[in-house]
Amino acid sequence: MRIFPILTAILVAAVIYLFAFQRDVLLSFGTDKSEMPEAATQPEPQPAPAPNNAAIVSVAVLPSRAQNVDSAVTVRGETRATRQVDLRAETSGRIISQPLRKGATVRADQPMCEIDPGTRGVSLAEAEARLAESRARVPEAEARVIEAKARLDEALINDRAAEKLSQGGFASEARVASATAATQTARAGVAAAQSGLQSTLAGIQSAEAAVALAEKEISRLVIHASFDGILESDTAELGSLLQPGGLCATVLQLDPIKLVGFVPEMAVQHVKLGAAAEARLVDGRRILGEVSFISRSADKVTRTFQIEVTVPNQDLSISAGQTADITISAQGTLAHLLPGSALTLNDNGTLGLRILGSENTVRFVPVTLIRDTAQGVWVAGLPREADVIVVGQEFVTDGVIVDPTYTEAAQ
Numbered sequence: 001m002r003i004f005p006i007l008t009a010i011l012v013a014a015v016i017y018l019f020a021f022q023r024d025v026l027l028s029f030g031t032d033k034s035e036m037p038e039a040a041t042q043p044e045p046q047p048a049p050a051p052n053n054a055a056i057v058s059v060a061v062l063p064s065r066a067q068n069v070d071s072a073v074t075v076r077g078e079t080r081a082t083r084q085v086d087l088r089a090e091t092s093g094r095i096i097s098q099p100l101r102k103g104a105t106v107r108a109d110q111p112m113c114e115i116d117p118g119t120r121g122v123s124l125a126e127a128e129a130r131l132a133e134s135r136a137r138v139p140e141a142e143a144r145v146i147e148a149k150a151r152l153d154e155a156l157i158n159d160r161a162a163e164k165l166s167q168g169g170f171a172s173e174a175r176v177a178s179a180t181a182a183t184q185t186a187r188a189g190v191a192a193a194q195s196g197l198q199s200t201l202a203g204i205q206s207a208e209a210a211v212a213l214a215e216k217e218i219s220r221l222v223i224h225a226s227f228d229g230i231l232e233s234d235t236a237e238l239g240s241l242l243q244p245g246g247l248c249a250t251v252l253q254l255d256p257i258k259l260v261g262f263v264p265e266m267a268v269q270h271v272k273l274g275a276a277a278e279a280r281l282v283d284g285r286r287i288l289g290e291v292s293f294i295s296r297s298a299d300k301v302t303r304t305f306q307i308e309v310t311v312p313n314q315d316l317s318i319s320a321g322q323t324a325d326i327t328i329s330a331q332g333t334l335a336h337l338l339p340g341s342a343l344t345l346n347d348n349g350t351l352g353l354r355i356l357g358s359e360n361t362v363r364f365v366p367v368t369l370i371r372d373t374a375q376g377v378w379v380a381g382l383p384r385e386a387d388v389i390v391v392g393q394e395f396v397t398d399g400v401i402v403d404p405t406y407t408e409a410a411q
């Protein structure tokens with residue numbers, strides 16, 4: 001009777017084992033094998049073939065032909081007066097001339113401001129009188145020199161006579177000594193007379209200097225225009241007091257007028273003295289001129305070089321301070337028009353392009369940037385005809401073989 005409970009326990013344990021650990025086997029009973037998931041019968045996936053280590057990179061290539069383009073340099077600048085001067089007083093005094101209004105045309109040496117002479121005329125007359133007096137003393141001083149020389153000659157004769165008489169015993173020693181003293185006195189008189197003459201001549205030079213100074217002071221009373229031009233400011237008002245350095249007027253010379261611009265250091269070598277230049281003003285007018293100045297020293301901050309273009313302006317229609325776009329012509333050169341994105345750098349940091357060589361091998365070529373336009377960049381340094389890599393150039397190096405896809409050539 002004790003066997004039955006044991007068998008029951010074994011059966012219960014087996015059922016629990018089947019439900020717990022062999023549930024899938026139990027569920028498969030009564031199920032058709034044809035209805036089982038295909039995944040169970042599918043073969044294991046085959047491993048993918050190993051990639052080819054010598055795969056060729058695909059790039060986009062643009063065939064390009066060099067074109068003869070001018071190396072014109074375009075800069076933005078402004079118009080400036082060819083000459084500008086501030087006329088200032090060199091002496092003090094009140095203005096006694098009527099003022100000229102700004103904008104008036106003036107001529108060279110035209111009086112701009114006149115200062116009250118005051119007592120300057122009297123000072124000149126006094127200096128001239130002193131000069132005349134000094135000159136009048138010259139004959140008297142010269143006569144004194146002649147008289148002193150005559151007395152010296154007489155003293156020398158008496159001295160020689162006294163000495164001879166003394167040798168013959170006909171003159172005493174006292175007479176000889178007296179004659180010698182008279183000779184020395186005569187020599188002193190000559191020296192004094194010559195000194196007086198020199199003093200008189202020096203007085204003449206001093207008087208002449210005083211006259212010249214007075215005349216110069218009077219000449220400073222009228223301030224003249226230095227050149228033909230236009231008044232930029234009113235001249236000093238009537239009755240105003242000018243001190244040395246005070247402003248009388250400002251004069252501009254606008255014919256010819258000059259255009260001033262600053263050329264980048266990369267393009268300054270293309271600009272030559274005498275080169276033709278064209279400028280477009282903000283109002284649309286176009287003017288022609290030529291390069292008259294190229295600075296030889298770059299600006300320390302912008303690294304640009306100042307250039308000046310001289311333009312005729314006979315009708316004075318161009319004013320100073322107008323903005324202008326200046327285009328300077330230069331000698332033509334062969335260049336390629338390419339997208340700016342095609343430019344790249346080699347390992348040394350040199351700017352250039354990668355082109356196709358023989359058998360589709362890549363070659364790096366350094367280039368020079370000529371001009372940047374809306375259509376692309378003009379570069380020089382490539383062969384006359386070149387297949388330029390425009391897409392993918394950053395992923396290839398010299399000597400690599402590529403698979404090129406050609407695009408439409410640049411116009």
